[in-house]
Amino acid sequence: MRAGFYTAGVGEQRANSPDRSDEDLVRDFVVGDTDAYEALVRRYMKPILNFVYRMIGNRSDADDLAQDVFVQVYKALPRARTDLPFKPWLYVVARNKCLDFLKKKRPIHFSAFDNAETADNPMDNVADPDPLPEELVEQADLQRLLHRAIEALPEKYRVVVSLRYASGLTFAEIGETLSLPENTVKTQFQRAKASLRSSLASLA
Amino acid sequence: MTDQEHDRIDSLMARMEQIDPPDDFVSRLMDRITAEAYEARHRPVSRAGLLYAAVYLLALMALGLFAYRLGIDMAHNGSSSLIVAILGNVQLLREAPGALFSALSASIPWSEAGAVAGDVILISLLTRLILRSSQPGNRAATPR
Numbered sequence: 001m002r003a004g005f006y007t008a009g010v011g012e013q014r015a016n017s018p019d020r021s022d023e024d025l026v027r028d029f030v031v032g033d034t035d036a037y038e039a040l041v042r043r044y045m046k047p048i049l050n051f052v053y054r055m056i057g058n059r060s061d062a063d064d065l066a067q068d069v070f071v072q073v074y075k076a077l078p079r080a081r082t083d084l085p086f087k088p089w090l091y092v093v094a095r096n097k098c099l100d101f102l103k104k105k106r107p108i109h110f111s112a113f114d115n116a117e118t119a120d121n122p123m124d125n126v127a128d129p130d131p132l133p134e135e136l137v138e139q140a141d142l143q144r145l146l147h148r149a150i151e152a153l154p155e156k157y158r159v160v161v162s163l164r165y166a167s168g169l170t171f172a173e174i175g176e177t178l179s180l181p182e183n184t185v186k187t188q189f190q191r192a193k194a195s196l197r198s199s200l201a202s203l204a
Numbered sequence: 205m206t207d208q209e210h211d212r213i214d215s216l217m218a219r220m221e222q223i224d225p226p227d228d229f230v231s232r233l234m235d236r237i238t239a240e241a242y243e244a245r246h247r248p249v250s251r252a253g254l255l256y257a258a259v260y261l262l263a264l265m266a267l268g269l270f271a272y273r274l275g276i277d278m279a280h281n282g283s284s285s286l287i288v289a290i291l292g293n294v295q296l297l298r299e300a301p302g303a304l305f306s307a308l309s310a311s312i313p314w315s316e317a318g319a320v321a322g323d324v325i326l327i328s329l330l331t332r333l334i335l336r337s338s339q340p341g342n343r344a345a346t347p348r
Contacts, residue, residue, distance in 0.1 A: 034234075038234065041229075041230055041233060042230060045225045045229055045230065046222065046224065046225055049223060049225050049229075053223055059223065062223075063225075063226065063229070066229075067229070067232065067233050067236065070233050071233065071237055071240065143220070146216070146217065146219075146220045161217075165217040165218075165220060166220070166222075193211075193213050196217075197213055200213075200216070
């Protein structure tokens with residue numbers, strides 16, 4: 001098969017079909033149905049992208065890394081156990097990718113987010129030089145604040161916060177992803193929120 | 205704490221914007237997967253891989269030869285009979301451990317045994333090298 005000949009098709013319908021569980025799609029993919037894999041990607045690309053983005057802080061890198069996650073999953077799924085839940089395992093792969101990326105990357109200093117060339121700022125895309133409505137400015141400030149507050153968290157807390165807020169996982173699902181008891185996850189989450197509260201207070 | 209309990213931090217974080225994947229995310233991904241699969245199928249065998257495979261074959265043949273020699277020597281000098289006797293009556297180990305140890309160390313053909321052990325280690329090393337030279341760039345995912 002040559003590159004560039006992919007066209008969207010059945011996968012989009014399957015992703016939105018509520019009766020097709022992740023495990024059904026995985027089983028179909030393992031026996032050769034690529035549309036089933038496409039359906040899984042469509043189902044999870046937004047939460048995974050948001051999780052990765054909150055973990056690493058850069059949108060274009062997040063796009064590339066999210067792609068890497070799905071490529072790795074594609075390669076590993078045929079060898080994986082199809083009886084285990086797919087979603088926690090997917091987030092394990094995503095988390096590991098993010099942590100590897102962060103290890104290789106140089107530390108980000110807060111001043112980098114004040115640089116208009118590197119910050120993911122909604123205002124960057126606006127060509128109009130006239131002043132923006134106040135609400136837009138406030139919203140952009142809030143997003144920047146939330147982004148920096150998450151960036152300031154230690155990696156352990158950032159993972160929990162990103163899984164909870166960016167990807168919407170339940171505590172049970174986070175526990176499965178991190179191989180932790182649910183109560184431990186809740187404790188870590190409370191500590192992460194306390195840290196987040198302090199970061200927000202100091203950054204605001 | 206339940207999933208439903210909400211505080212001010214939760215309310216604030218709920219206002220965090222969710223970014224949307226680009227429209228071509230899936231098509232780029234599937235194109236990339238297709239291209240990588242194509243490259244993997246048509247990747248030429250590396251010179252290092254061929255060399256390791258050749259040495260591996262020689263090591264396997266040598267292992268057969270060394271193991272045969274070891275077996276023959278152990279049968280001729282009685283060390284295999286001694287081992288069988290010990291395994292059949294483990295009490296001997298408690299009754300006369302020193303004597304047994306001396307008899308074994310004198311009878312076992314250590315050079316042949318060393319050659320077998322060394323060859324096994326070499327084969328293990330070559331197995332790792334061959335697998336590494338045939339791996340594509342990406343690591344395997346965490347096993348489920």
